[in-house]
Amino acid sequence: MHNCTRCGGSLGDAFRYCPWCAAPQRLKLVEFFRARHREEPGKALRVSRYLHDDLDERHVRFSVWSATAENACVEAAVSLDDEEAERLGQFLLDSAPQRRHGLRELVDRVASIRF
Numbered sequence: 001m002h003n004c005t006r007c008g009g010s011l012g013d014a015f016r017y018c019p020w021c022a023a024p025q026r027l028k029l030v031e032f033f034r035a036r037h038r039e040e041p042g043k044a045l046r047v048s049r050y051l052h053d054d055l056d057e058r059h060v061r062f063s064v065w066s067a068t069a070e071n072a073c074v075e076a077a078v079s080l081d082d083e084e085a086e087r088l089g090q091f092l093l094d095s096a097p098q099r100r101h102g103l104r105e106l107v108d109r110v111a112s113i114r115f
């Protein structure tokens with residue numbers, strides 16, 4: 001049980017919306033990322049960022065989903081604190097290969113030629 005942050009009404013932790021004032025109790029952002037098709041068909045990574053007024057409640061949850069024509073299920077899940085999630089994001093950005101910008105790359109190469 002906890003109290004609604006908007007109206008203060010008492011409600012169970014499983015409630016997503018306050019039954020007294022309809023305020024959302026769990027705000028989250030969700031994005032799905034498809035697995036590489038050849039190696040892992042039907043699988044996806046779901047990333048959920050839980051936003052909460054209480055900073056200790058904020059986190060990012062990663063879950064591996066497997067889907068068939070009949071159903072979808074979670075194979076594994078792990079939650080990271082915001083600091084670890086930010087570190088993961090920075091790792092992905094820092095380790096990403098440079099994207100090729102065809103025309104921009106050609107212009108830079110020509111501009112670097114010394115005549």
Ligand SMILES: [Zn+2]
Nearest residue numbers: 004007018021
């Ligand atoms: Zn409420």
